[in-house]
Amino acid sequence: MxxxxxxxxxxxxxxxxxxxxxxxxxxxxxxxxxxxxxxxxxxxxxxxxxxxxxxxxxxxxxxxxxxxxxxxxxxxxxxxxLPDGSPNGADIGYARMMIKHHAQALVMTELAPERAASTQVKRLAARISAAQGPEIDAMRGWLDNNAGAGHKGGHDHAAMPGMATDKQLAQLREAEGKDFDRLFLKLMTVHHEGAVAMATEVLAQGNNVQVEEMATDVVAQQTAEIGRMRDML
Structure with missing residues (x-):
């Protein structure tokens, strides 16, 4: 039958x-x-x-x-x-933007060792830096292989979700002790939420397995860190 x-x-x-x-x-x-x-x-x-x-x-x-x-x-x-895995515009745009997004996070974490009062904040900043530095390198390497020499431009990075403004960064540079801790946690929580939103979007619209894996890692890791930062506030 x-x-x-x-x-x-x-x-x-x-x-x-x-x-x-x-x-x-x-x-x-x-x-x-x-x-x-x-x-x-x-x-x-x-x-x-x-x-x-x-x-x-x-x-x-x-x-x-x-x-x-x-x-x-x-x-x-x-x-x-089914899609063939070739990178599409969503994949390339995500990698371009997330490099800049991560780079700002590193600017913020570099201030923590000298200005934070809380050992927890210092350790959190160190973990974020240790994770996002290699992720920047991985995304740059992916772009070199998939987008060619012209991969560095084309986006309004200030409009990306979660990015701190120049004024907010200036305030963070001037803050010390507990004031720094509170402002750092608030800005980094919003920053992580923006990264999760971007990663979730490329998981729905992208086509490349490597970008999918990188975005999945961002969602998992930064969602967990958002929970920890909210508990620390």
Missing amino acids: PQEVAVLIHPHSTRARRPARAARTAAAVAVAAASVLTLGACDAGGGAAPESKASAGPSVVAPGKPGEPAKTLSAQEAADS
């Missing part, structure tokens, strides 16, 4: 947007499932099964966009419809 394998692919989920790795996995699963069905048909009938639409391979049900019906695709059509 013909069989059908239904696989749901949500077009707006992060997982559905995973690039070449997901396409290879989907294609492999589809080929394996098709092979199993073909062998089963041969065993049942004692010979080659007649060709039919159902025995050509497992079907894949892909929900349509809002207001549109779902579509039933062949295994090959489903694999072909």
Whole structure:
């Protein structure tokens, strides 16, 4: 009896947007499932099964966009419809902006050893610096490989979410002791919230697995640090 394998692919989920790795996995699963069905048909009938639409391979049900019906695709059509992992504008824009975003965080953390009163604040600043410095290097390397020599411009960095203003940075440079601690925690909490928003956006709109991995790390790490900073305020 013909069989059908239904696989749901949500077009707006992060997982559905995973690039070449997901396409290879989907294609492999589809080929394996098709092979199993073909062998089963041969065993049942004692010979080659007649060709039919159902025995050509497992079907894949892909929900349509809002207001549109779902579509039933062949295994090959489903694999072909997945993105190929090539960086798109969202990936490149994210890396460009996040380099500047991280760089401002390092400006703020460099003030903590001399101006903070709290040992907790000093340790937090050290952890942020230790994490975001290498992340800047990783994103620069990714841009060199994927965006070429012209990757450094094109964005209004002051408009990025969470960025401290020049006035706020000046106030932080002048603050000392507990006043510094409070202002640092407030500014860095907002700064982290902006980074999480940017990372969440590229997870929905980007197409490259390396950027996805970097953005996922930002969401996980900085969300945890936001919780700690709120507890310290």
